[in-house]
Amino acid sequence: MPEKTEKQIVFDKVKDTPPLAVSLYTMDYNKTGSWRNVRPVIDYEKCTGCMTCWKFCPEPAIDAEKYEEDGKEKYKPVIDYEYCKGCGICWVECPVEGAIYTEEEGE
Amino acid sequence: MVEIRLHGRGGQGTVVAAKILAAATAKEGKYVQAFPEYGVERRGAPVKAFIRIDDGIIYIKSKIYEPDHLVILEPALIGVIDMTYGLKEGGWIVVNSNKNPEEMKFDGNFKIATVPATKIALKHHLGSQSSPIVNTAILGGVVKILGLCKLETLTETVKELVPIKEDENVAATLEAFELTKGGE
Amino acid sequence: MKTEIVKKYLRLDKMPTVWCPGCGHGIIMGSLLRALELRGRSKNDIALVSGIGCSSRTPGYVDVHTLHTTHGRAIAFATGIKMMKPDMSVIVVMGDGDCAAIGGNHFIHAARRNMDITAVVYNNGIYGMTGGQVSPTTPYDAFATTAPYGQMEPPFDIVELALGAGATYVARSSVHNVPKLDELIVKGIKNNGFSVIDVITPCPIAYGRRNKLTADPMKNMQWVKEVTVPRKKAEEMSEEELRGKWITGVFRDVEHVGLVNLYIELEEKLKRAKENKGEEA
C-alpha cells in the first residue's frame, strides 16, 4: 500500500491508480476557510481557557494549544482559519461575554 | 458396470444403505456413485436410492432406468407400488422378508432372495418398533447374493459410517449374511 | 360443523399434507380454517400468502386465493394485494425464520405502518424444511445442525418484536391450547391493522430429535405444554422460572385504522373536497 501523502494525488493513468477505490491521500488540501463570510476572533484577555469552543467546533477548526504557566500545564483555544467555515457555534456557545467576537471577511 | 435400485420408506436408512455399499466397494478400489431419488424425502413416504459400481471413473451422470438388481427394504410396498419397472431380465431382487424366496411373487423373470432384516434389526434394537432401521441388515444379504465386496470390508464400513450403535449394526449385518435365503 | 369445514376449505386433491407425523403445522392450519369459517366471509374475499418452509406449504392445501412466495417476502407480496384489494382479508403464514430472519425487515415495517394484514407465525424454533438449522427463535443452548454444541445466540421474542414495532394486535398461543388459538386468530383477522399471532408448535424430526425429545409426537407436544405459560401465571413467576418459556395470551389489542384503509379515507375526503369545490365554482 503506497504511503499516505499530504498533497493531493491526481490519478492520471491506470498504472498509478490503485486496484480498488481506496483513499491514499489526505483531504487536508481542501481548505474550507474560503467558505466563510464572518470569522470568529478570540480575545485572550477575556478567554478563561474553558475550551467550550474547542469541544463544540464541528470542523474541528479550533486546536487546543498547550502552554506552561507558573508550573502548570494549561490549554488555550487557537482558531485555524484555513479550515474555519464561520458557522458561529463557537461564539454563540462561548460562556464569557465578548471572549469571542466576529469580524467581516476581507476587513 | 453394476446398477442397483433400492426401495424403502423415509427413515429406514435406504439412502444410507446405498452410501455404505458404495463406500465398501470403493474401499476395494471400485469407482462408485450412490444417490437418492432426487425429491422431498419425508419420514414414512416411499423413498428410492441408486448405486453404480464400476472399475473405472463413472462419467454417466443421469438416473438409472434399467437396474441390474433390486433391493427392497420395505416389504409392505410390494403390490402397493410397482418396483420392478426396468429391472433387467434375470436380475436379483433381494427382499426384506421373513418368507422364503419361493413364496415371493414378482411378475417377470427375476431371481429372488429374502433376508429377515426387520426381525434382525429389532433383535439388535436398531431404530424403533414403529420404524426399524433395516439398512445394515439387508446389506448383509445383498453382499451375500451379489458379492460386490468382501463381508469384512462391508462390516468395517458399517462400523465407520453408522452414526450410533456400531456393534449392533455390525452384528445385524453378519446375522443377515447367514440368514439370507436364495443364493443356493 | 367439523367435517363441513374440512371439505369447504381444504383442497382435498392436494392431500395428504407434506408435514411429518406429529408436526404441529396441521393443527395451526385447522385453527386457521375454523377462524375463517367463524368470520363467515366468502372464500373469494380471502387471500392466504406464505413464504418458504414447512409452514409455507399451508396455502397449497387451502381453497382460497393463495400465494406461495419467496423466502421472507410473504408480507411484501401481501401488502401489494391488500393495497389493491382493501376489502379482502389478507392473511400471511410464515415460519420463524421466514418471519424474523430473512423477512425480519418486512415484519417490523408492516408493524410500524400498521398494515392491515394478519400474520400467523408457525414458531417451531428451527429451519425444519432444510433439515434442522438454527433459526432466530431457536432457544438458547438448544441443538441444531448449525449449532452442534448448542445455540449461543439468544432468540427473538416475536411478541416483543411486534409490540416494539407498533403492531396493533399482538398475541401468542400454542398448538397445545387450540381453543385459545382459534380465538386469537379470529380476533387477529377482525383487527383492522397489523395483527401478529405467534404460535408455538413442535418440530419432532428436526428439533425434537436433537433436543432430548426424540421424534415422538407426544413428547414434543408435552414440551410445548411445558414451555408455554399464560400471562396471569407468568406474573407470579420469577425471571429464573420464566427462562426458556414463552408467555401466551393477548399482549395488545388497540383499534387503529390500518394503513390501506387510511389511504381510502384520504381518497374519499379528497374526492368530496373536489366535488364541493366543483359545486361552488
Added chain:
Amino acid sequence: MRKVMIGNHALSYGAKISRAQVIPAYPITPQTEVVELLSEMCANGEMDAKFIKVESEHSAMTASIGASATGARVFTATSAQGLALMHEVLHWAVGARTPIVMGNINRAMAPPWTIWTEQTDSLAQRDTGWMQLYAQNSQEVLDSVIQAYKVAEAVQIPAMVILAAFVLSHTSEAVELPEQGKVDEFLPPYEPEYRIDPANPHAFGGLTGPDGYFELRYQIQKAIEDALPKWDEVGAEFGEVFGRKYGLIETYKVEDAKNLIISSATLASTARTAVDTLREKGEKVGLLRIRIFRPFPSAQIRSILSSVDRAVVVDRNISFGASGIFYQEVKAAVYNEKNPPPIFGVIAGIGGRDVTKKDIIDIYEDIMRMDEPKSDIIWKGVRL
C-alpha cells in the same frame, strides 16, 4: 486418503483443506449439507475458522466481503434464489477486489418452485465479474476450491465453484482428500496488498467521479483476463503436485474430430460416454467441455473449432429472449474467424429433467441430419 462423500461435502472439505477462516452462510436446499458440515467442523475445532449464522444470503455475501477486506480467507455457499438475493453485493465483492470463493449449487429459479438442477441461476450472474468454474464430478469440486483460491487471490477477483443440484450435490462418489501439507505449500496464506488494517487506516469504496471510475473498472477487466492463463497454470501445477491436471477447458477425442459436442459440467460428463458409443459407430466426433465460463476461454475454443465441420452446444440453461448461454458465447468467440463452422444450439435438462447418454446421441444425430442451423434454439426433451 480416499473417502466416499456427496458433492456438497466435497465443497466443505475443499474449504477446510484450503484453510478458510470465516464462513458466513444461510441454509437453502440443496446446499444445506455444505454449511452443516462446515458448522460442525468449526464448532469441534477441526477447522480454525469462524462460522457466522447470518439472517439471509444477502448478509452472507456482505459479511463475506467485510471479512475478506480484513485479509481473511472467506468461504460461503448458496443456490438459486439465495444467489439471486446476493446480486447487489456480488458486484460489490468484485469492486472491492475481495477474492472470496463461493460454492453455488445450480438450481432452477422459481416460480414455479423447484429444487432441481439448472445453470441459469449462476449464468445470470455472468456480468458481475465473478469468475465461474463448472465442475463435472465431486473430485473436481474439491480440487477446484483449492485452485480457485490460488487464482482468485493472485488476481484479487472472487470465484464461484459451481456444481449441479442432486446430480452432484447429493450423489456420493469416491473422492481423494489431498494431503494437508502439500495443499499448504500449493496454497500459501492469503496476504492482500490492500486490507482494513488499524495500523494503516484507509477509507475504502469512496465516491469516485467520472475522472477515476473508468480506470478502476478497466483494472477489474484486466485482472480477470490475467486469470485466463492463471487457471491453466494453476491447474497444471495441481496436476504435478496431486496427480490430477485441470485447465480452462477439457477435450476428449478432438484430435481427428470432424464434429464437436460442446457442453459443461455433468452434461459434458455424460456426453463423454456418448462420444465413445458414436466413435464405435464410426462417427468422427469429439467433446469440448468448458470448465471455466468466466473468464471465457475464447482463444482455445477458436483453435479447437478451426478444424471441425460443425459443432453442437448443449446448454442446461436459457437466456430468455435469446438462447442457451454457452451457445451464445461459443458462437461469439468464432464469429470473426475466416469461415467459422456452423454451430447448433440445443437446450436440454431444464429444471432438472434427466439428460441420458441416449439423449446426447439423439441430439448429435439430429444436428448431423440438418444442413445448417435454422434457429438459435433446438429444444431437446420438452414435451411440445
